[in-house]
Amino acid sequence: MKKYKNPPQSQWSSLSQRPTQSFAEIEETVKAIFKEIQTKGDNAVAKYTSLFDGIKLDTFLVAENEIKEAEKQISEDLKHAIALAKSNIYKFHSAQKTNKIEVETTEGVVCWQEKRPIQKVGLYIPGGTAPLFSTVLMLAIPAKIAGCEEIILCSPPDKNGKINPAILYAAHLCGVTNIFKVGGIQAIAALTFGTASIPKVYKIFGPGNQYVTVAKQVATQFDTAIDMPAGPSELLVYADDSSIPAFVASDLLSQAEHGTDSQVILVSNSQKIIDEVENEIENQIQVLPRKEIAQKAIENSKLILIKKENDALAFINEYAPEHLIICSKNETFFIDGIQNAGSVFIGNFTPESAGDYASGTNHTLPTNGFSKNYSGVNLDSFSKAITFQKIAEHGLKNIGNAIEIMAEAEGLQAHKNAITLRLNALNNE
Amino acid sequence: MKKYKNPPQSQWSSLSQRPTQSFAEIEETVKAIFKEIQTKGDNAVAKYTSLFDGIKLDTFLVAENEIKEAEKQISEDLKHAIALAKSNIYKFHSAQKTNKIEVETTEGVVCWQEKRPIQKVGLYIPGGTAPLFSTVLMLAIPAKIAGCEEIILCSPPDKNGKINPAILYAAHLCGVTNIFKVGGIQAIAALTFGTASIPKVYKIFGPGNQYVTVAKQVATQFDTAIDMPAGPSELLVYADDSSIPAFVASDLLSQAEHGTDSQVILVSNSQKIIDEVENEIENQIQVLPRKEIAQKAIENSKLILIKKENDALAFINEYAPEHLIICSKNETFFIDGIQNAGSVFIGNFTPESAGDYASGTNHTLPTNGFSKNYSGVNLDSFSKAITFQKIAEHGLKNIGNAIEIMAEAEGLQAHKNAITLRLNALNNE
Numbered sequence: 001m002k003k004y005k006n007p008p009q010s011q012w013s014s015l016s017q018r019p020t021q022s023f024a025e026i027e028e029t030v031k032a033i034f035k036e037i038q039t040k041g042d043n044a045v046a047k048y049t050s051l052f053d054g055i056k057l058d059t060f061l062v063a064e065n066e067i068k069e070a071e072k073q074i075s076e077d078l079k080h081a082i083a084l085a086k087s088n089i090y091k092f093h094s095a096q097k098t099n100k101i102e103v104e105t106t107e108g109v110v111c112w113q114e115k116r117p118i119q120k121v122g123l124y125i126p127g128g129t130a131p132l133f134s135t136v137l138m139l140a141i142p143a144k145i146a147g148c149e150e151i152i153l154c155s156p157p158d159k160n161g162k163i164n165p166a167i168l169y170a171a172h173l174c175g176v177t178n179i180f181k182v183g184g185i186q187a188i189a190a191l192t193f194g195t196a197s198i199p200k201v202y203k204i205f206g207p208g209n210q211y212v213t214v215a216k217q218v219a220t221q222f223d224t225a226i227d228m229p230a231g232p233s234e235l236l237v238y239a240d241d242s243s244i245p246a247f248v249a250s251d252l253l254s255q256a257e258h259g260t261d262s263q264v265i266l267v268s269n270s271q272k273i274i275d276e277v278e279n280e281i282e283n284q285i286q287v288l289p290r291k292e293i294a295q296k297a298i299e300n301s302k303l304i305l306i307k308k309e310n311d312a313l314a315f316i317n318e319y320a321p322e323h324l325i326i327c328s329k330n331e332t333f334f335i336d337g338i339q340n341a342g343s344v345f346i347g348n349f350t351p352e353s354a355g356d357y358a359s360g361t362n363h364t365l366p367t368n369g370f371s372k373n374y375s376g377v378n379l380d381s382f383s384k385a386i387t388f389q390k391i392a393e394h395g396l397k398n399i400g401n402a403i404e405i406m407a408e409a410e411g412l413q414a415h416k417n418a419i420t421l422r423l424n425a426l427n428n429e
Numbered sequence: 430m431k432k433y434k435n436p437p438q439s440q441w442s443s444l445s446q447r448p449t450q451s452f453a454e455i456e457e458t459v460k461a462i463f464k465e466i467q468t469k470g471d472n473a474v475a476k477y478t479s480l481f482d483g484i485k486l487d488t489f490l491v492a493e494n495e496i497k498e499a500e501k502q503i504s505e506d507l508k509h510a511i512a513l514a515k516s517n518i519y520k521f522h523s524a525q526k527t528n529k530i531e532v533e534t535t536e537g538v539v540c541w542q543e544k545r546p547i548q549k550v551g552l553y554i555p556g557g558t559a560p561l562f563s564t565v566l567m568l569a570i571p572a573k574i575a576g577c578e579e580i581i582l583c584s585p586p587d588k589n590g591k592i593n594p595a596i597l598y599a600a601h602l603c604g605v606t607n608i609f610k611v612g613g614i615q616a617i618a619a620l621t622f623g624t625a626s627i628p629k630v631y632k633i634f635g636p637g638n639q640y641v642t643v644a645k646q647v648a649t650q651f652d653t654a655i656d657m658p659a660g661p662s663e664l665l666v667y668a669d670d671s672s673i674p675a676f677v678a679s680d681l682l683s684q685a686e687h688g689t690d691s692q693v694i695l696v697s698n699s700q701k702i703i704d705e706v707e708n709e710i711e712n713q714i715q716v717l718p719r720k721e722i723a724q725k726a727i728e729n730s731k732l733i734l735i736k737k738e739n740d741a742l743a744f745i746n747e748y749a750p751e752h753l754i755i756c757s758k759n760e761t762f763f764i765d766g767i768q769n770a771g772s773v774f775i776g777n778f779t780p781e782s783a784g785d786y787a788s789g790t791n792h793t794l795p796t797n798g799f800s801k802n803y804s805g806v807n808l809d810s811f812s813k814a815i816t817f818q819k820i821a822e823h824g825l826k827n828i829g830n831a832i833e834i835m836a837e838a839e840g841l842q843a844h845k846n847a848i849t850l851r852l853n854a855l856n857n858e
Contacts, residue, residue, distance in 0.1 A: 078838055081831035088534035088828070095532045096542060103524045105517035105789035113525060113790075116768050118802055130840045166838055202802040217650075220658070225802035229649070244854075250847040257843040289842050335817065339545050346819040349855075351847040354820055357835045358828045360534035361816040373547055373631040373654035375814040385804040387790040388764065390775040391783055399517070399787045402510035406786045409507055409595055411559045413718050414686040418679040418780040425673075426778075 001278060001298060005271075005305045009314075015302065016319040018231055018368050019261055023214045030214045034189045034222070041195035048186040053127075055161045060197055062163060062179040067172045070165035082170060085137055085358035092360035093142040096379035108395020115383040117147035118225075120199060122191035123176070124206035124216075127156035127183055131164035132207070138362050138377065139205045140174035146382035151176045152201055154191060156183020184208075188215035192224045203227070205364065205377065227377055231368030234263035235352055236321035238312060238334060239277070241270045243327035244348050248273075249280030251325055251351050256297035257290040263367075264301035265319070267312050274303050313337045320371045323352050342371045393426055430707060430727060434700075434734045438743075444731065445748040447660055447797050448690055452643045459643045463618045463651070470624035477615040482556075484590045489626055491592060491608040496601045499594035511599060514566055514787035521789030522571040525808035537824020544812040546576035547654075549628060551620035552605070553635035553645075556585035556612055560593035561636070567791050567806065568634045569603035575811035580605045581630055583620060585612020613637075617644035621653045632656070634793065634806065656806055660797030663692035664781055665750035667741060667763060668706070670699045672756035673777050677702075678709030680754055680780050685726035686719040692796075693730035694748070696741050703732050742766045749800040752781050771800045822855055 007015060036044040042060070050056045074082075102112040123139045125132055136153070143151045153176045155163050163181055171179050180198050182190055188208075194200030203225040204216055216226045235255035239248045252264050268274050281298060288294055306312040313334060316324065320340035328334055331346050338344060342365030343355050355361045364377035375381075391399075400419045407415035436444060465473040471489070479485045531541040552568040554561055565582070572580045582605045584592050592610055600608050609627050611619055623629025632654040633645055645655045664684035668677045681693050697703050710727060717723055735741040742763060745753065749769035757763055760775050767773060771794030772784050784790045793806035804810070820828075829848045836844035 077834050081834040084535070084828060084831040085835065088538070088540075091534045092532050092540050092542075095530050098527065101524050103521050103789065105520045106513070109517070109783070109788050111517075111521050111789045113521075113807065119768055132839060134835055134839060220649075221646075223658075223798065225799075229652075246850055247847070247854075250843070250850050254841070254843040254847045257841060284843075284846065288846075289840075294843060338815070339548055340813075341815055344815060344817045346817065349822050349825045349851055350818055350820040351851065353832050353836060353844040353847045354538070354825070354828065355816070355818055356844060357832045359538050359818050359820065360532065360540045361818055366813075369652065370654075371813065371815070373813065376816060378542065378814050378816075380809065380814070384769075384795075384800065384802070385807050385809070386767070386770055386773060386800070387784070387805060387807075388773045388775065389779055389784055389788050389790055391779040391788065393778050396778045396783070399513060399783065402513040403782050403786045405506050405510040406514065406563055407782060410561060410563060411718075412683070412686060414679070414683040414713075414723060415782040415785060417713065417717075418676070418683045418782045421675055421679050422778055422780065425676075 001301050001303050003303045006307055007304065012315050012318045015304070016369065018263060023210065026210060026214045027218070030185050030211065030218050033185045034192070034218055037186060037189035037195065038193045042197050045182055045186050045190050045195060045198070049157070049182060052184050053156050054159050055157050057157065057161055057181060060180040060182050062168060062181060067168050070168035073165040074169045078166065082137070082173065085134070086141060086173065088358055088360035089137055089141045090145070093145050093379045106395060106398045108392035108398055109389070111387065111389045113385050113387050115380070116386055117149070117383050118203050119148065120150040120201040121148045121152070121382060122201035122204040123151065123153045124187060124204060124208055124212060125153060125155040125167055126208050126212070127158065127164070131166050133164070133166035133170040134357050134363065135206060136167055136170035137174060138364050140171060140176050142377065142379050143382045144175045146379055148382055150199060150201070152191065152199055153179045154182045154187035157181035185211050185215040188212060188219055192219040192222050207364070227364060227381060228366050228374045229368070229370060232261040232263060233258045234322040234367055235325065236265040236267065236316060236319060237325040237327070238267045238316065239273050239327045240268060240329060241273055242329045243273060245273060245276035246280045247348055247351070248277045248327065249284055252277070252281060252301065253284055253288065253294055254351070254353055255323070256294040256301070257288060260293055260296035262297040264297055265304065267304045267306055267315065269307050269309065269312065271305055274305060278303065309333060320369045322365045322367045322371065325350070325352060340372045342366050342376045396422055397426060430730050430732050432732045435736055436733065441744050441747050444733070445798065447692060452639065455639060455643045456647070459614050459640065459647050462614045463621070463647055466615060466618035466624070467622045471626050474611055474615050474619050474624060474627070478586070478611060481613050482585050483588050484586050486586065486590055486610060489609040489611050491597060491610060496597050499597035502594040503598045507595065511566070511602065514563070515570060515602065517787055517789035518566055518570045519574070522574050522808045535824065535827045537821035537827055538818070540816065540818045542814050542816050544809070544814055546578070546812045547632050548577065549579040549630040550577045550581070550811060551630035551633040552580065552582045553616060553633060553637055553641060554582060554584040554596055555637050555641070556587065556593070560595050562593070562595035562599040563786050563792065564635060565596055565599040566603060567793050569600060569605050571806070571808050572811045573604045575808055577811055579628060579630070581620065581628055582608045583611045583616035586610040614640050614644040617641060617648055621648040621651050636793070656793060656810060657795050657803045658797070658799060661690040661692060662687045663751040663796055664754065665694040665696065665745060665748060665752070666754040666756070667696045667745065668702050668756045669697060669758060670702055671758045672702060674702060674705035675709045676777055676780070677706045677756065678713055681710060681730065682713055682717065682723055683780070683782055684752070685723040685730065686717060689722055689725035691726040693726055694733065694750070696733045696735055696744065698736055698738065698741065700734055703734060707732065738762060749798045751794045751796045751800065754781060769801045771795045771805045825851055826855060
């Protein structure tokens with residue numbers, strides 16, 4: 001662990017630095033595969049599935065009987081846990097629905113804004129050792145609430161051509177339209193262009209390794225939107241002497257086990273707390289099955305003593321963490337003052353795990369300092385705001401002249417004419 | 430004008446095609462300038478300002494006396510027109526403020542969402558013959574309402590080192606923090622990296638030529654967000670026999686004068702209306718000062734007869750226009766059914782010009798079919814949604830077990846431990 005005591009503000013920027021990721025080499029590979037899938041469709045998808053996932057597939061679509069099969073393999077306990085998580089995620093995201101906003105800005109000029117769903121969305125769920133069925137809930141539930149018509153899920157098959165049953169179960173439960181056994185670059189390319197079997201979508205969501213991350217960036221060059229740019233997961237904990245060091249250590253470790261490049265930071269105004277958390281980490285890490293991964297992330301973690309709360313808050317806003325846990329007597333000070341964070345967890349009994357799974361908030365959040373300029377996934381991520389306006393004859397009389405003057409000043413005579421013609425018609429009535 | 434009669438659905442996709450823009454060559458230039466500005470800062474900005482704008486500048490910041498000077502040059506009429514537009518834009522965007530959304534998802538588990546402003550935003554306003562001061566209003570007013578701390582405006586200087594007074598006046602009126610005389614690629618690069626004189630921002634807004642468009646795309650590779658991808662401006666009018674052909678023609682021409690690549694489309698269920706609009710266009714175009722530009726755009730415009738309203742609506746949703754005017758007896762049918770459009774104008778007395786300038790809606794809208802997956806600029810464009818949660822001890826008892834089961838099933842033991850430690854502490858109390 002790296003330790004810092006009251007680092008001067010000039011050092012904050014380097015303390016906030018994330019590992020630089022150079023994707024230049026990967027980008028060439030990604031673009032080549034995109035081109036091939038754009039022209040050859042399913043054949044190219046099959047080729048790369050064979051190459052990267054080690055399985056030859058004739059069909060990518062998951063069949064109904066596979067979903068029924070998966071349902072049988074899920075324990076009742078897990079089903080109940082998923083049901084609770086689903087219920088909370090549903091409640092929190094349903095509450096984010098916005099009503100039509102209507103304003104008569106000038107008499108006779110009525111403007112309104114309405115949200116309409118993005119009709120076709122693609123959800124990417126990684127495969128591998130940790131089957132992220134929780135991410136299925138986080139993406140499919142708001143997509144369904146928003147009213148997306150086609151919700152397409154892609155996830156890589158294992159060597160036997162299967163997708164983890166928990167992923168299939170969650171996808172079916174949450175109303176995913178179709179599930180495809182396709183992963184990696186080839187999945188993102190298929191969702192971008194569409195193939196004979198996999199539909200083109202308008203926006204792609206979900207986490208992934210560096211290949212998926214770059215593929216999503218490349219997808220935006222082909223008019224597909226993405227949820228947000230991605231980087232390694234992060235947690236910053238602010239803990240004063242009202243915190244419980246064992247709890248803080250467990251939270252830092254839950255972040256550390258995600259990957260060796262996970263970003264783990266503790267900021268405290270108490271050297272005693274920092275020392276105790278450090279001890280607790282050393283104890284707790286011993287029994288973790290993913291100890292080696294966590295160990296590497298912890299080696300790069302930062303323990304930062306900042307005496308003044310004002311400075312701590314300013315540093316946190318500069319760092320802009322994905323996850324922020326606040327265990328402080330003055331939690332209101334931090335809640336009110338936080339400007340840049342993906343999701344904030346408050347108090348000793350609010351671990352990050354709660355938001356990762358079941359409290360109801362979304363766990364697809366901006367990393368890499370992106371909480372300065374991006375929201376985490378929320379209901380609005382699945383819709384667009386459209387504006388409408390209807391102007392009555394007397395409304396146009398009220399604002400027409402202002403429009404004529406402004407259009408003229410911008411040198412756009414036809415814009416002015418569209419008003420003048422109408423005003424003349426009204427004056428001649 | 431190109432005419433189509435009841436085109437079969439198989440033709441809709443090609444009818445919806447926008448001109449393909451290949452930016453590969455420009456991209457190299459843009460990246461080279463970005464690199465130079467990243468390393469050499471203001472010196473490189475000065476170099477490219479001299480090269481592209483033909484003026485050597487020592488300072489880029491617009492001085493207070495220049496703003497005072499500009500104010501004197503604006504007529505009282507224009508000031509009043511701008512004041513009316515500002516008032517309407519302010520009213521409509523203020524109404525978009527969202528309250529804190531708080532839900533107790535399970536007893537003892539309180540989750541909420543709050544919006545916080547993006548602290549630093551950059552507004553790009555093109556120079557040239559048409560000084561787009563209206564875009565200053567459209568971007569600076571919601572930025573101010575959202576609470577952005579630094580609102581930085583860049584616009585290219587003319588050969589005398591000046592920015593159009595209407596742009597300066599509008600910027601000052603709307604509370605822009607600082608205005609810089611920098612345009613094109615060098616402006617976007619300066620806002621992306623920051624220089625000694627121009628601050629780095631977190632999100633860049635605003636229109637521009639193809640160089641600015643590509644520069645904004647490149648900016649996203651350096652962690653800066655942008656409002657949306659851009660393409661040539663577009664208008665689709667749906668007009669039945671309740672429409673007034675002269676009005677429809679004036680709207681199509683106001684779109685056509687924007688640029689030779691403007692997309693202008695009329696869909697109607699009436700051949701008579703189509704013929705009359707065509708005649709009106711030929712008459713009205715003669716007197717336009719930007720006739721040559723409009724003529725070229727009109728040559729590529731499409732007049733499409735679609736007999737059934739259902740089909741017309743489906744085609745419009747496939748096309749996904751930036752601006753949509755509906756002049757129909759059955760306007761409600763279209764309002765309810767529209768899925769993909771940037772801004773919708775309803776009725777004979779609601780020209781696009783109204784939304785371009787003064788009705789209150791925003792005119793920074795998704796082109797190129799992007800209304801399928803992007804919103805136009807609105808209040809939320811200037812803020813991020815942050816989630817918060819606070820779990821009481823009994824709350825964790827209510828959801829803790831579900832989290833343990835899910836974390837275990839995903840193979841994330843440390844995530845489970847963070848819950849188990851706390852539940853054990855509660856059980857031992």
